[in-house]
Amino acid sequence: MQVSRRTIFMFLWPWLVGLIFWTGAPILTSLALSFSQVNVKANSQQAAWVGLSHYREAIGVQDDVEDSSASSVKQVTPYRDDQFRLSLVNSLVYTVFAVPLGLCSALSVALLLNKKMRGMGVIRTLVYLPHVLGGVATIVIWSWMLNPQYGWVNEGLRCIYLAVDPIVRLFYEQGTADWTTPNWLYSAVWCKPSLVMMHVWTMGPGMLVFLAALQRVPLHERDASLLDGAGAWHRFRYVTWPHLTPAVLFNLIVGTIFSMQSFTEPYMLQHPQQQDGLLFYMLHLYQVAFEPPYRLGYACALAWIFFVVIAAMVTPMILASRRWVYEAGMDAA
Amino acid sequence: MPVRIRYIPAEKYIKIILVGIVTLAVLYWLFGHALARYAGEENHNSSIRFAHFGNFQDYEFWGEVISTFQQRHAGVSVSQEYVVGKSGHYSTKLRQQAMTDTLPDVFLIQLGPFPQFAQDMEVVDDLLDDSLGEGGRPSRLDATAVRAFQWNGSQRAMPISGGNLLIYLNLDCLERSAEYHQKTLSRPIGPWTIDEFYLLAKQLTCDFDDDGQVDQFGFWLPRWIYYLPFMWSFGAETMDEHGQWQMHGTASEQAMSFYQKLAVGDRVCPRMDEVPQLFQDTGFLTGRTAMCINGPWFQPFLDQTRLAGRYVVLDIPSGLGGRATRITWDGVAIAAGLSPARKRLAEQFVRHLLSIEVQSKIARVGRALPARVEALPMFSESSSHPSRGRFVEALSYSRLQPRWPGFSQADRTVNKQLVKLIDSENPITPKEMLETLKRSPAILKAFELRN
Amino acid sequence: MNSKYDAMRSNILQLTLLAICAVVLLPLFWAGVSSLQPLDEVYAFPPRFSVKHAQWSNYSKAFTQLPMLRFLGNSFVIASTSALGAIATASMAGFALARFQFAGRRLAFGLLIASMLIPSYVLLVPRYMLCDALGWMDTYKPLIVPAWLGGGAFNIFLFRQYFRKIPREYDDAAVLDGASTWQTFRFVILPIAKPVVITVGLLSFIYHWQDFLDPLIYLSDFETFPVSLGLRMYQSMAGTWANLLMAASLIALLPVAILFFVCQRYVFRTLQAAG
Incomplete structure (x- = not known):
């Protein structure tokens, strides 16, 4: 759409003012620092x-x-700084697992919940609740859920072991008797999967974005494909998916940024037994800036290095998106 | 889609005027305060800001202290700036205020962040003079407490309240163990030795249903900092006056071997995953661990649970190095660079906090020891619990924990090594641990940054 | 179509939904149980899931020990004004970025993405200085005003993604009818975009409802605290009143849950209207 400069400014000014004063100026200050x-x-x-x-x-x-x-x-x-590499790797590993898993679960749950059914509103609300709870309560609950001895997660695992025991016995005499359950938050290896699990549990926002996007799938397209006798997969791939791609791109990018910058959970769940397994980049940065000897200048340098790292992850996603994100009335992005 | 299009000039003018008025109102709302300030209207010499942290009980407590102060000093107002939760967020906010030159006039400060604040000259350095009145005299205050807030030879903050660590024993657990062993278990009345402690801790460790899993652990050690009293009792040191790392040598090795023996060999101390450990000492609360080491603040908390009256407080056992326990003090500091009038008000408020009235109030609440010696008896009497006075007695052998700016990094490093020391499958030896620590960059760095 | 096949499918669907709900609800059930227990039972090892004597007094305590109603009211003021700001200004910027052709558009989009990438912790201190200079300390302005200045890059990005999916024919038809750009946006595009408007509103409401760090830094007066700060008042050196914490957390959860329930119906009503 060709519009006058004035119109453009009329739409953009609140964001521009915010960008200059609330974001830009502090960012430049941090660069100088x-x-x-x-x-x-x-x-x-x-x-x-x-x-x-x-x-x-x-x-x-x-x-x-x-x-x-x-x-x-x-x-x-x-x-x-020997913690720089460690914390960067930790954050990257977490992101590589958390983002795809979160995306898949949010998408599949959104597809399930996008049906007309009695009580669906309640179910949608329930699935969203974990995200709303947030804060200390989530931390308390999960530290119990993941307790190695009595937590329900390991309780569930033991049930599964018991169930598959007869099958395993066919191949291996011992069966599942000597299978162990993870120590979750008290282990250097399993602490990151624990966080990934919590991340998937609080998939609410991603799911909501998908649900909103699903409302744009025109019913006539779906009906047409139903008449054609298209299978479920075919219908998803060629009718639903094209309408979802902008939301997928959004969730992918935002998910990556949030996962890379995740702070609260590792901050509250960190424990010496993890041997720095949850020392994420933001945690390291926070400690540098706000623990004695309070090296704000160095923290700003860390932030700018991180900026480059995340940009290097996100830019290819945006550039590649032109190949797979379908947009209406396309003009070159 | 319906599109409303109107071309009525009169309405357009009204619209423009209305938008103008709203814009002006919003601008005034946004910048009015700043304009007024730069016009020089703001000149509060009758109000000061006081910042503190803590839970809802602390909030109520400081509110009462402030209101009595305001009653005494008509026309003076103190605004209570409260930071919720544990101290981590508090020091973050304080630091932010220090960097932006907006520190509260008077603020509570803990021993952890204090050295850096003192080093950076964020707080006034001439506190110990007559302006603080009777309560500000060193002779009236606990000597260790006064020393805690000295930096480079001057008094940078005044101690208000503190807490030392002693051992809590759950009496129900003692009875259960006695029944299990079918003999009477005696608990120490007065001073005791590390050997006696070890014996009792072992007896308290029971596998009631004989399934090979310990059901009741003898003792719970949360973190390195809580093991300091034992280290000192063994004669080990952490750092000397000049900030040199001293955690090596025979005594340190013995202390670490003892810790390893407790945790791995005898299973006296539970692993982290064997107690609900998210918050402090919840294992003790439920009888999962029979003993724990904790400060006076734990007692009022316990007294609100079913355990009230079913526990006692024991001394720190003595070893080759005698006995010593760790004490920390919370102080109150005045921000540097206040106007003389404001500084006088701030001093008045600090004088109030050191007055016998407020100090006895601290003592009566019982969450912390008062810094003022005269108020100490009131702490002992603050509850009917017989163990109350033990914290006051223990002042005589309480030591300050090491103070240096890089403490939190060093603390984390030691804790990580401690975990390796008590690893159930592949533990490192105490010697290896101490060697690693001595070379650890985090510990070297902690000292490096001190000057 | 095979009706037997359909029936089986809907059964599978229902079962899957049930399983998902169970997985999601188990931890919440745990929260509910612990909110009714006395403190030592919350921490019992092994944990207990039965509530022998439900301590409903935990809930009344949560209301009497802390001014919960005031906290909830404060949170509501902050979260709702911020959400309105986010909807109003983010939709405008999102529309401009999605629809307008102008020289700096790709630069603007780049800036939008870039502004999300910098860790916000290093911006705390400069922002604090700015708010102090403006005299905004101890007011809700540092929490609300940024929401009215673009409402967060994420929301703009979300709006942009959604608007780009709306066919241009709508705009063209409106312009042919003589609508101005603003009118096209306000009366044609926004109504179509209702699902995303409500999504942004909800996300931003919940974000501000939960936000802990900003209120912690900018608010010092207890009377102005939102509920996210209030919940931390159960923590201290000595211990945490986990049962009261859970009760208060669930109380704080309820208004948002109701809001979500009400709003999600509007997200889906559009399904029928737009179809």
Whole structure:
């Protein structure tokens, strides 16, 4: 649609004002801080320019000009941040599992709930509830659900073991007797799957987005395919799916961003027994910024590195989306 | 689709005027306050801000303290800035306020974040003078408490209340074990030794139904910081006055071997997954663990549960290094850079907090020990529980936990190693653990950043 | 069509739905049980699921120990005004990005995505400075005003995705009828987009209902606390009143659940209208 500049501005101004003042200015401040050593002394902020040394510290490149910089700014630490890589890998591993699983479950549940049936409204609400509960209550509940000895998750696993025992015995004399159940939150290996499970449980928002998108599937298209005698899969693939693709792209991108930046759950569920398994990037960043010695400048550098990492994940998704996201009245995106 | 299109000029003008009025109103709402401030209207020399943390009981407590202060000082108002929950969020918010120059005039501060605040000169440094009145005299206060808030030779905050760690014993568990072993188990009346502690802890560890799984554990140790009293009793050290890491040598090794023996060898201490451990000491509450180590704040909490009257408090057992327990103090600090008038008000309020009136109120509530020595007897009398006075007695052998800015990183590192030490399948040796710690970058860094 | 096959399918569907509900509800059931127990039973090991003597007093305590009604009211004010702002301004920006042809459009979309990528923790301090300079501390402005300035990049993105799926014929027809761009947007596109309008409203309402960090940082006066802060008042050094916490959490859950139930019907009513 060709419109005048004035009209464009009329629609965009609230967002632009927010973008400039509420997002842009703080972002630029954080960029500037990432090159500085922030010292708070006697109620006056002092920021000393330290160039790229925060970035070097994170990535682990040794400072060549250590001596010259050390004389001007004393507090620059030459250490390599050994938690940087670890936390980045943790976040990536979590995201790689949490996003596809969350997406699939949200989509399949949305498809199931997009039927006309008595009481469907109640069921939709119930499925959404876990997301609404949130906060400390979720943490308390899940730390119980995942208790290795008495939690219902392991209780359920033991039931499954018992059920498959006769089958396993056919191949293996011992049966399932020596199968163990995971230690979940108290294990370096299983703590991430625990979080993935919690993520899937709170799939509400993704599901809601899919449900809203499903309302755009024109009934006549579906009816036509029904008349053609198309199978369920065929109907989904060629009638429903094209209408869902914008929502899939949205959920994929937003899910990736949220998973990479997830903080509250790992923050509240972290435990020494995980041996830093839940030390996610945001957690590391938070500790750097808000625990003594409060290195805000370094935290900003960490944030900007993270920005690049997430951008590198999201940009291909958007670029590739032109191949598979169907849009009405297409113009080149 | 119906589309409403109107071309009536008069209505258009009214619309424009209305939009104008609304816009102005919104702008005033958004920026009015800031404009007024820059016009210099705001000049509060009769009100100060006081920040604290805690749960709903703490909120009520500080509200009462403030209202008595306001009654005493007519025309002065104190705004209560309350940060919910545990201390982590509180120090985050304080830090944010420090960086933006909006610290509350007076605020509670814990020993954890204190060193960095003192180092960065966020708080006034000339607290110990006559302006704080009688309560501000060091002689009236617990000596360790006063020392806790000194930094580089000056008093940067005043202690208000504190807590030391002692051992809690569940009497129901004791009876159950006695029945199981079919003999009377004696609990210590006065001071006891680590050997006696070990014996009792082992006797309290029972597998009632003989299924090979321990049903009642003897002792629960949540984190490294709660093991400090035992380490000191063994004669081990963590760091010296100059911030040098001292956790090595024979005594430290013995202390760690003891911990390993408790947790792995004798199964006296449960693994983390064998108790509902999300929040502190819930295992003790339910009789899953017979003993735990905790501070005075635990007692009023217990007294609201079914366990009230069914537990006692025991001393820290003594070992080769004598006996010592860990104490932490909460202090109150005044933000640096206040105007003289405001600073006077802030001092008045701190004087109020150190007054015998407020200090005895702290003592009577019983969640923490008062910093003022005269109020201590009231703590002992604050409940009919016979063990109450033990926390006051233990002041004589209480030690400050190490203070340094990088403490939380170092603490996490030690905890991770402790977990490896008590790993049920492949534990590391105490020597290996101490060696790893000595070389750990997190610990080296913690010291490096101190200066 | 085979009716027997259909009947079997609907049975399978019902069974699957039942299973999903069970999985979702088990943890919530746990919350309900613990909200009725005395404190030591909540922490009992092994856990108990029966409520021998239901302590309904936990619920009355949740209302008397804390001013729950006030907290709920505060939360409602914050969440509803923010949700309205998000709907109003995010839909406008989303429409512009979805429909208009202009030079900086791809740049604008890039900025939109980029603004979601930076971890918000490093923006806390600069934003705090801004709010302090504006005199916004201890007011709801830092929580509400940003919602009226675009309402979050996610919402704009969601609107854009949805608007792009609406056929251009609608716009063209409206323009042929003499509607202005604004009128096309307001009276043609928005009504069609009702499902996503309600979705954004709900998501943003729930986000602000649960938001903990922003209220924690910008609000200091107890009287202004939303319920997300109030729930943390059961935690302290000594221990956590998990039973009261659960009771209060479920109370806080109820208004949102009702709102969701009411709104989801509007999402689906469009199904019939638009079809």
